[in-house]
Amino acid sequence: GQNIDQPTEMTATEGAIVQINCTYQTSGFNGLFWYQQHAGEAPTFLSYNVLDGLEEKGRFSSFLSRSKGYSYLLLKELQMKDSASYLCAVHTGGFKTIFGAGTRLFVKA
Amino acid sequence: DTEVTQTPKHLVMGMTNKKSLKCEQHMGHRAMYWYKQKAKKPPELMFVYSYEKLSINESVPSRFSPECPNSSLLNLHLHALQPEDSALYLCASSDPSLAKNIQYFGAGTRLSVL
Numbered sequence: 162g163q164n165i166d167q168p169t170e171m172t173a174t175e176g177a178i179v180q181i182n183c184t185y186q187t188s189g190f191n192g193l194f195w196y197q198q199h200a201g202e203a204p205t206f207l208s209y210n211v212l213d214g215l216e217e218k219g220r221f222s223s224f225l226s227r228s229k230g231y232s233y234l235l236l237k238e239l240q241m242k243d244s245a246s247y248l249c250a251v252h253t254g255g256f257k258t259i260f261g262a263g264t265r266l267f268v269k270a
Numbered sequence: 271d272t273e274v275t276q277t278p279k280h281l282v283m284g285m286t287n288k289k290s291l292k293c294e295q296h297m298g299h300r301a302m303y304w305y306k307q308k309a310k311k312p313p314e315l316m317f318v319y320s321y322e323k324l325s326i327n328e329s330v331p332s333r334f335s336p337e338c339p340n341s342s343l344l345n346l347h348l349h350a351l352q353p354e355d356s357a358l359y360l361c362a363s364s365d366p367s368l369a370k371n372i373q374y375f376g377a378g379t380r381l382s383v384l
Contacts, residue, residue: 165312192370203274203360203375204313211370248312252371256301256326256364260312 163187165261167249172267173239181234181264183249191252195223195234198246198263207247208234236266244268273297276361276376284384285351291379293344293361301325302344303362303373304336313360319344320366351383 164186173179185193192211196204210216210225210232222235234247246263253259274295283289293302301320305313318326319338327336333355335347344361358380362373 194372196375201358201378201380203377206372206374209370209372256303256318256320256366256371257315258371258373262310262312265310 163251163253163259165249165251165259167247167261167264169262170265170267172269173236175239175241175268175270177239178235178237179239179266181236181247181249181266183232183234183261185230185232185249185251185259185261187251187253187259189253190227191254193223193225193232194248194250194252194258195221195232196248196250196260198248200246204248239268241268241270274361274363274374274376276359276379278379279377280380280382282382282384283348283351285353287351288347288349290348291346291359291361291381293346293376294342295363295374295376296342297363297365297374298341299363299365299374300341301364301366301371302338303364304344304346305360305362305375307358307360307378317346348381351381353383356381356383 167183195207198204208223248263249261304316307313317336337345358378360378361376
């Protein structure tokens, strides 16, 4: 079966650091994506990991451990505009990408 | 430019209506997708076109009919929909020549079926 688990909601304070975890069990693995989705809008691509380790891009970093079926997205220096849902997604092969249900992040002042 | 344009942004239709959703991209991507997303749920794949040919149909009811007239355009024709079909319909595109398969999404069409 295909399963991607991530927390439903998280709350953090402006200026802080937050880590959003994702665990996955999929029939194939060609890479893991993180997308940001504001309410009622399209998902926008944030990061891609295919090898184990940390990928850093500005305030956002993403980590992958393939042996553990685990990833996290790290957001630093949180801003109010970071309030959104964060979707963990696994490219299982070909044209198929399985999305998690998303983690709704609330950033408070 | 990583823009995928979807029209209309909002659509209200009755169960007997026929309508179409449109999607356009000019990134030269030869794979295009339709997803359905309900509130607080992940996007669910409906159809994939690769090089203008239907590659994947995820057992979608025939009241949804996709069409890919050319490499830049993707349509979704709707007919005799049910209220449970109300959702956000997302179009995406990707470059099938790349292993990464990063998908770029449009802003979606929010569909309400009355």
